[in-house]
Amino acid sequence: MKILVADDSQTNLAIITDALLHMGHEVTATRSGEEALAAFLRAKPDLVILDVLMDGMDGFECAAKIRAIEHDDWIPIIFLSGSVDDNSIAKGIDAGGDDYLTKPFSQVTLSAKVKAMQRISDMRKKLYDTTCELSLLSSTDALTSVYNRLQFNTSIEEKLAYALRHNVIMALLFIDLDNFKFINDHFGHHAGDLLLKEVAQKLKSCVRKYDFVARLGGDEFAIIIQEVKTIEHAGVIAQNVLNSLLKEYQFTGQNFKISGSIGIACYPFAGTDSETLIRHADMAMYHAKQLGRNNYQYFTDQLFELENKQNHLRNTLRHALDRQEFFIVYEPIFNLESRELIGLEALVRWKQPQYGVILPKQFYPLAEEVGINTALDEWILKTICEQASEWYNLENNEHFKVSFTISSSHLLHKLFPEWVQQMLDKAKMPATMLEVIINTQKAITANYNQILEENIKKLSKNGIGIALDDFGLGFSPLFNIQNWPVTCIKINKSFVADITTHPHVAKIVRSISHLANDMGLAVIAKGIHTEDQVNQLLKNGCNCGQGRYFGEALEANKISAFLYTNKE
Template sequence: MQPTATSLVPHETPTVSYDTAGSTETARMLRTLIGNLDGMVYRCRDDAEWTMEFVSEGVRRLTGYDASDLLFNKRVSYEQITYPDDRERVRTEMYTGLRAQGRFDCEYRIVHATGEIRWVWERGTGIYDIHGKLQAIEGLIQDITVRKESSQALREAERRYYNLFENAIEGIFRTTTDGQYLDANPALARIYGFDSPAELIAQLKDIRNQLYVEPSRREEFMALAKSRGSVSGFESQVYRKSGEVIWISENARAVFNEGGHVVCYEGTVEDITERKLYQARIEQQANFDTLTGLANRSLLHDRLQQGIRSAAAYGTRLAVVFVDLDRFKFINDGLGHHVGDELLRAMAERLRSSVRDGDTVARLGGDEFVLLINGQRGPDAVALLLERMLHAIAQPWASPQGDFNVTCSMGVALYPDDGASAETLLKHADQAMYRAKEKGRNNFQFFTAELNALITERVELENKLRRALERQQFSLHYQPRVDMRTRRITGAEALIRWHISDEEATPPSRFIPVAEEIGLIVPIGKWVLRAACAQNKAWQDAGLPPFVVSVNVSVRQFRQDNLVQTIAEVLRETGLEARYLEVELTESAVMHDADQFIAMLGELNDLGVQIALDDFGTGYSSLSYLKRFPVDRLKVDRSFVQDIGHDHDDATIVRTIIALGHNLGLKVVAEGVETEQQIDFLRANDCDELQGYYFGRPLPGEEFRRAFLG
């Protein structure tokens, strides 16, 4: 019988006995057993090439080579197919194992016949002669590439998980059910302000009470995790190590044992403080006024709807109060918007401090506010509250520019008495507020059916006023101004009148404020200026002695950039010399925007127009400004002149104004003169000019000529 491929070569093969059938069967069984092993059984020499003397049939599966290729290094030696980087290590491990234990095992790589690198595991023992010298090595080599790759994949996965755990931006944790940390990554430590995960785990022993600002959040977290198996986006406020409060969002799951009991929680934590702050800013901008911090129009509407539903449910009244600051425009335009803003903030705080926490104070814009006062039983309770508010608002307000007494006008509409919808209640409260303005300001008015009729009348008046110019319904009346000593006419004040029809005349006190509010005062004022200049020029052309005609200019007109140009054009068109026109401005209007007005007054002065300061004594004059104004006359307000005969204070004020005017080189005009007693007082104090009913009432142009000019 010839030897098989896995047997020793013929000249090296030991003698095999075939004497009995039993020995043959034993050899067959041995070959079968070795051939079925998962791997290669071998015997090799102890030389540099690991020369193989015997290899089993598993050699092809293991190396890709046939036994004949490998036996006695016919085609390739086992040393050659051992991966070069592993050869020295393998030899060292084999000898070390043989010396220590008489056997060895090691893992290394081989180069398969296909060129593929494979991992193998080898276990072997040494064969020694009678002298103890190593003669050969016998053993088993198995392919462990799959196991090795799995192990490497597992280690790689562990490495990646570790890197992810250690380097994650989000905090990662594992906690016990009783609130202790089992694991934490560096990110979680940073979020909570600890130097390391170890410090966090050591110090946070009671998550419920040490971490959460609201300890009940821990119970909510565990309940959700247990019932749902996980929680997502669970937002809470927590304490950092320093005591600082931050917002976090947790995503976590409950880990159950085989019995269905929660053994721990694991998940992630994200610091969302910046997002929360941003959301708060967005919400603040969406629902709150940026200047005052009060509710804005949008939030007011929501609160008003809620208030209506609540009042309907509990059978109470809801008071909707419209608040408007009185004469705010003079301060805002006169002293500057920065001062106006400070005033609005101060008034907003006064309103807020006057109501309960459950009520609402909103700012609609400008100086308009709305109050929602819940749970009221009737008008009397609301009236008491508003009385306190009026008092609070009216307290002096101090600013670097001086102390100011600011008042407000309020209008009240009650739900359900005055309306069932938010729009209706706001409309009626607004109308009631305008009624308070008409009643003299610094008061409140409740909405009534009578008021509704008045508002309707007001709207009708506005509509008629818008068409008055084109329908030529305006006319001018003139009131004389006389010299104290000579009693000769030195000038006349042009006063507007409105005749809607031959039967219907509307007094200036009725329509001028409306014209101011709706912006018609500018075109009306321009008409007055042109008509007065034309009339004065007509009197001069008729041969009458020339004198000055005064025209009142509103603050709104004066703020027009082209006012000086407009006056120059009117003078040019009418042919009137500038020195025969006088522009009258109220003291309070000029003083509230003194720096701006100084330049414009200078331009008017350069034009040759005379300038008078009207209603002097009622405003907030500053001598530092007054001496810089190119003013020709001070007109003492009629309210001081009226009682100079028997009111010591008024007499003192008038004397002071006259002295002040003369010291500044100005002429002083007393308005509202009606009695000889007043004239005697004014003469005694050297007043320059007089104007009032004592000398004549305002008359149309032609009647004025016949009465005063001859």
């Protein structure tokens, strides 16, 4: 380690310097707080040891100044003192210190203190490096190197703010490749991946450097044109994109062509907020496909018929609970190595009379809009407790969990933990059988919300498990793992989908799994579809998972038989 030492006693300074050099450390010795501060900036040490009592700037003042100039790096500080009382300890901690070393000291004590600081520093660096790696990787699409959906969600808000501030037209283009499935099916996924990479570069070449290109998933891309002179100018750019895509590609000696369908929504004419613009660009893109593909379409008033469907869903959703149109299915969770059933995740479905079964990602945003999300959450938990309590004696496994995702609005309610406990007591379901899933990205925005943190701790104290969902997307909250009683993290299905084909993704999964294992947390992969994915997950440290590979999610009336079968 590189260690900076400050002591105005030449004798004491020589003793500690010799001891540290004997241990194999690189030492920078200084005789005052002022010298130590200058050496800190120059030498960038791994550890600082400061004598408390020094002429001029004392150790406490020096430590406070060091902490004030630190940025991302945290350097441990040990104070040297002839005596240590409660007041000195409090003052040292407030100044930014981490430990005390009482003079005179033995080499054994000094060595132990240094090693302890080294371990703490290494763990913090590991957490920091993992945070930086996940933050960097998660803003960029691993395959194409353009931005991903998460960064798109952030950037569109920034571009809209610019357009509003400067009173300019902003254009959003949604691009979907035509017949991409044919390429994958006939030439293989490797050919499809190569094509997506080339398409991404072509899109970047069609716009300016300060415009924005993202892959939203699969063969869907988005372009945000920060400023266009007219709506027609957005059409010119869209046509340039179509012309660029429409060429022959070659793979393993075979030629094929690709085209695209583009939907355009312009601020402020097609919407003034991101949600509306995205929805309208998506509608326009699907309209382009319906018109024969390889064309672009603007969002127009004629597309409001599609919007009417959404309005119909909103209106019928208000009465869906009273009409008992919701039901719950349970997706099994397995130990990937032993194939032992370890839990179930509850998933709500809406059986809409006109459109059939609708998934939460389609109706839950509407539920929040019409204000039934709280009542829906209450129905979900009540139903889960009633149904799962019947399975407790059958499963007879203290580690078996039934998990469900809770909305952020409920988590921020002061009485949420008491309400959950009442539901459990009424159904005679043990708290240890329940696990609450928290959306990772929503947790980031609520890092410092006191009610949220208190509620999570109360739930945990009552024996309820806490899981962070979609871990790895965006800036995953390591703060929450350190400070909340999290018991489980769930890896997003997009990583699972690419783990067998992209070593880059396997690295991310390995980092997440090792971090979870080091901290004693369960780690569960979502969206498993193949045996190859199972093998790659095990290889990279993830030993639990769920997905269609293990079968479809089951309704409650089939769970008892399923549990009985899996115990044989």
